[in-house]
Amino acid sequence: MNATSTRLYDPTPSKSVAFLGLGVMGHPMAGHLVSAGHRVTVYNRSAAKAQAFVAEFGSTGRATSAATPREAAAGADIVFCCVGNDNDLRSVVLGANGALAGMKPGAVLVDHTTASADVARELYTAARNLGLQFVDAPVSGGQAGAQNGALTVMCGGDAAAFDAVRPVAMAFSRAFTLMGASGAGQLTKMVNQICIAGLVQGLSEAVAFGQNAGLDMNQVLDVIGKGAAQSWQMDNRGKTMVADRFDFGFAVDWMRKDLGLVLDEAKRNGSRLPVTALVDQFYADVQRMGGHRWDTSSLIKRLK
Structure with a gap:
């Protein structure tokens, strides 16, 4: 049974939506939209992933694919997007075959990519110039959160666009919050990543220290996880780090x-992030160890 089939949905009027990008996050997010009763047209740069999505959800009669972002966006009330980076985002949004070229007046583009605040503001302006709306909406919760429909979504943009999108986006969200003007969602996600970087490094050092001291670290985590040291990272990554x-x-x-x-944004706004910069270099060490696709908790590998 796939993860999307077990989730209960609040009744929301059916919408025609598009979803661009069917990676480890986008595929389950789009699946929740289908399961919530929305009509979903998907696009993916690799057509095989779009075909696989339609094969999985097409029996509902609410899942189709399109050959370009423009075709996927045609007639949609909301266009959701979740791709890799700023350049990937521009490639599916802008240009003759981009989503903005196909969207109907008043439609909303919601971008779940973790990207720069600058590109969010750029696309907000491009959308407004065409009579469209744009919300930057990066997510936290990882692959498990996407599969379970329990993502935390941080949004930037106009309140009217946010209000139009929120009931639909709750199909894959546990929290969907407007943080401020365009770009505020991306800036909030940066705060999130700063917190995670420091937490994972601290947890890595703690686990490695405990192991070197001869402690039963699974028992240690059970004990300290009930106190002030508790965190999502400890609850969800501590014992896998031990293993x-x-x-x-x-x-x-x-x-x-x-x-x-x-770090680029910190240079612009004058923030000092010494720990974050150091942990970034620690992750570079993990990459040199061959850990490009390892989970972020692999920071502990440097300490063993």
């Missing part, structure tokens, strides 16, 4: 991309 398992979760390559965005 030396990293073949899942949020990849180191993605984290380095995100931290690059953070």
Whole structure:
């Protein structure tokens, strides 16, 4: 049974939507939209992934694919997007075959890519110039959150566009919050990644220290996880770090991309991020160890 089939949905009027990008996040997110009763047209750069999506959800009569972002967006009330980086985002949104070229007046483009605040503002302006709306809406919760429909979504944009999108996006969200004007969603996601970087490094050092001290670290985590040291990272990654398992979760390559965005923004706004900059270099060490696709908790590999 796939993850989307077990989720219960609040009744929301059916919408015609598009979803651009069917990676480890986009595929389950789009699946939740189908399961919630919306008509979903998907596009993916690799057509095989779009075909696989239609094969999985097409029996509902609410899942189809399109050859270009423009075709996918045609007639949609909302166009959702979740791709890799700023350049990937521009490639599916702008240009003759981009989503903006196919969207109907008043439609909303919602971007779930973790990208720069600058590209969010750029696309917001491009959309407004065409009589369209844009919301930057990066997510937190990882692959498991996408599969379980429990993502935390941080949004930037106009309140009217946010209000139009929120009931539909709750198909894959546990929280969908407007943080401010265009770009505020991306800036909030940067705050999130700064927190995670420091937490994972601290947890890595703690687990390695405990193992070197001869402690039963699974028992230690059970005990300290009930106190002030508790965190999502400890609850969900502590014991897999002890077990030396990293073949899942949020990849180191993605984290380095995100931290690059953070450090670039910090230069612009004058923030001092010494720990974040150091952890970014620690992740570079993990990449040199061959851990490009390891989970971010693989920071502990440097300490063993």
